[in-house]
Amino acid sequence: MEAVRSSRERFLRSLPRGPGDFALQLAIWLGFGLLYQVARGVADRDTAEAFANGQLIIDAERALRTFIETDVQRLVLSGGDVLVQALNWTYWNSQFTAIGLALLWVYFRRNDSFLRLRNTLLLANTIGLIGFIAMPTAPPRFYPELGFVDTLAGVSGLNHGSGLVQLASNQFAAMPSLHSADALILGIAMFTLVRTPLAKTLWLLWPAWVWFTVIGTGNHYWLDVAAGVALALLSIWLVVFLERRLGSHTERLRGATVG
Numbered sequence: 001m002e003a004v005r006s007s008r009e010r011f012l013r014s015l016p017r018g019p020g021d022f023a024l025q026l027a028i029w030l031g032f033g034l035l036y037q038v039a040r041g042v043a044d045r046d047t048a049e050a051f052a053n054g055q056l057i058i059d060a061e062r063a064l065r066t067f068i069e070t071d072v073q074r075l076v077l078s079g080g081d082v083l084v085q086a087l088n089w090t091y092w093n094s095q096f097t098a099i100g101l102a103l104l105w106v107y108f109r110r111n112d113s114f115l116r117l118r119n120t121l122l123l124a125n126t127i128g129l130i131g132f133i134a135m136p137t138a139p140p141r142f143y144p145e146l147g148f149v150d151t152l153a154g155v156s157g158l159n160h161g162s163g164l165v166q167l168a169s170n171q172f173a174a175m176p177s178l179h180s181a182d183a184l185i186l187g188i189a190m191f192t193l194v195r196t197p198l199a200k201t202l203w204l205l206w207p208a209w210v211w212f213t214v215i216g217t218g219n220h221y222w223l224d225v226a227a228g229v230a231l232a233l234l235s236i237w238l239v240v241f242l243e244r245r246l247g248s249h250t251e252r253l254r255g256a257t258v259g
Contacts, residue, residue, distance in 0.1 A: 014108065015108075016107065016108065016111040017111065022107075025107065025114075025118070028118075029100075029103065029118070032122060032125075033096070036125060036126075036129060046136055047172075049136055050136040050137055050138045050171075050172035051138045051142070053135055053136060053137040053138070053175070054137050054138035054139065054140075054142065054143065054174070057137065057175070057221050057223050057224075058143070058146070058221070060223065061221065061222070061223060066222065068215075068222060069140050069148070069215055069218075069221055069222065070146065070147040070148060072212070072215045072216050073147070073148060073149055073151075073215075073216060073218060074147075075216075076151070076216040076217075077149065077151075084151050087151065087212075087213045087216045087217050088151055088152055088217060090209065090210060090213040091152065091179070091213050091214065091217050091219065092152075094179055094182070094183060094210045094213065095178070095179060095182055098186065099121065099182060099186060102117075102186055102189075102190060103117065103118065103121075106189070106190075106193060109193075110193045113189065113192075113193055116189075116239060116240075116243065117185070117186075117189045119239050120185050120189075120235050120236055120239045121182060121185055121186075121235075123235045123238060123239060124178070124181045124182065124185060124231055124232055124235035125178060125181075125182070127231060127234075127235065128176055128178045128181060128228075128231060131175060131176050131227075131231075132170055132172070132173040132175075135175050136170075136172035136173075137172055137173075137174040137175040137224070138171075138172055138174065139171075139172075139174040139218065139219050139220060139221075139224075140215075140218045140219070140220070140221060141153075141217075141218035141219060142171075148218045149218055150217075150218050151216070151217045151218060152217055152218075152219075174219070174220055174221070174224050175221075175223070175224050175227055176224055176227030176228040176230070176231050177211075177214055177220045177224040177225050177227065177228035178228060178231075179210055179213070179214045179219075179220070179228070180207070180210060180211050180214060180220070180224070180225040180228030180229060180232070181228035181229070181231045181232040181235070182232075183206055183207040183209075183210035183211070184207040184228070184229055184232040184233075185232045185235065185236065186203075186206065186207075187203050187204065187205075187206040187207040188207075188232075188236070190203040190206075191203045191204050211225045
């Protein structure tokens with residue numbers, strides 16, 4: 001009992017802003033995650049519109065002579081089971097697991113940067129959800145007649161039709177790619193916050209690996225990825241812009257009060 005009490009006290013002392021703030025941050029993130037998944041799951045699932053939008057993206061890429069997704073998948077499948085499983089593992093863990101662990105690390109080790117990272121991720125995912133509702137899009141894996149393979153269904157025991165995944169996911173949430181947006185936001189933030197050359201290199205490569213993953217598993221077109229990158233950059237800019245405006249406003253109020 002004494003050991004448990006001692007461990008609890010050490011944990012509480014390690015919290016940068018106390019237990020109240022830690023509980024608040026957990027509630028904000030977990031609450032948003034729950035609401036997001038429910039909203040995403042019940043978002044517009046107009047099958048005809050989703051397939052029409054998917055075909056629209058395919059046609060656009062063909063017109064641009066950049067319909068490369070099937071070539072990427074052939075490369076992945078020729079790489080053997082290890083590569084396929086690595087991509088499947090990355091797909092399932094690159095959002096909730098990677099983001100959750102990274103947020104915890106930033107909260108405890110680089111707390112001054114936590115709110116900016118949290119707010120950027122929340123903003124990007126909120127905008128992305130609006131995109132899913134406005135433009136439901138069937139992902140490449142729904143077009144096997146074009147040569148696409150759903151690696152998650154074919155090799156992994158966990159797929160979009162599994163239990164809670166099916167309940168909470170929107171099968172037509174391809175545009176924009178939030179995997180791609182979140183990976184870029186996380187990669188940029190962690191690159192600036194970690195200190196060792198190896199860690200910086202791994203986080204620098206992380207977004208590209210996730211982009212390769214979402215295309216290689218048949219879950220996104222490259223245009224989805226491009227939209228996700230644009231969404232990430234927009235969210236980063238908006239959060240920084242609003243921080244600066246708020247900071248300037250606060251400084252003006254402080255100056256007026258002092259004067």
